[in-house]
Amino acid sequence: MALRIQALHVGTMPDHPKTAVTFGRGHRETVDIAIIMFLITGGEHPVIVDTGTGTPAQTESLHGFPLIRTPEQEPLAALAAVGVDPADVKTVINTHLHWDHCSNNDLFPNARILVQEEELRYAVDPLPTNHWTYERRPGIEPCWMKGFDRIETVSGDVDLFPGIRLVHLPGHSPGSQGVVVEAENDRYLIAGDCITYHDNWDGDERLAHIPTGGLTNLHEFFDSFDKIEGLGCTVIPSHDPRVLEHGIFT
């Protein structure tokens, strides 16, 4: 069976400053941040890429952002709607360990959780500007510690399964990674926050591609853009509501 990707909607952070998405652009604009869990089917078992934010209460109290999550957008409900039992998921890939990408790793009790080694190292001891992003704060267990005993690290680019490849794309964070999926009709890149909105990849009159507002290394970010150019993929951004309108990538 051919591989395919489904974008599962597990919440929205409304009215987010656009400067968080596009570096130095959109100072007076806001955008909706779609929280998306990606499901890859057609292989030996279902694979999940990123697991989204915690509950609206956690998102508000720990990060100060409102999160809208309807009952059908509860992660377990979203999985049930597409016929996936979390117990059958044997692989979870985190594109990186920011709180809005890994907070439901513990919903998949039988999955190994694949993270770049460099990302795990950075999550333990991030720059002060990233302490909140990795929930490195007194008195709480960081989101990425959920399922910690099942984390397996990878280094660099790795062929994971037939038609599924991990590619290291640093810049947004040191160990950000994307997932290349060879589907029947196209080759896709689930890009993580290297490409948050289509606007990042589409660029503007000044830049071919625009980094995200939050980043750890601009040099690496532009190298990652060059690398993506060479992959020849259709890019799937991490938080763009248009990805949900598209829904299924075959």
Ligand SMILES: [Zn+2]
């Ligand atoms: Zn991020």
